[in-house]
């Protein structure tokens with residue numbers, strides 16, 4: 366089966382592995398959207414979202430996954446969540462030499 370643009374969440378929800386991951390994440394975080402807090406009775410409507418975008422941290426590690434409702438998942442898309450970006454900026458500000466261009 367080939368994924369088409371826009372089929373990402375539907376393809377995820379059909380996969381047994383992804384279903385297991387959604388259950389495990391619900392046990393870890395609660396059965397609600399990580400971003401808006403809406404609840405997912407029986408995990409209906411729950412999608413898996415890569416907290417750090419997959420382009421930056423490839424794979425399906427559970428530590429990088431959260432449950433999200435479809436609107437929140439679509440809204441976030443491939444963006445880096447602001448709290449995570451803020452931490453990176455703080456880290457860079459604490460030691461600018463880490464990010465200085467190579468001489």
Ligand SMILES: [Zn+2]
Pocket residue numbers: 398399400401402403433434435436437438
């Ligand atoms: Zn949401």
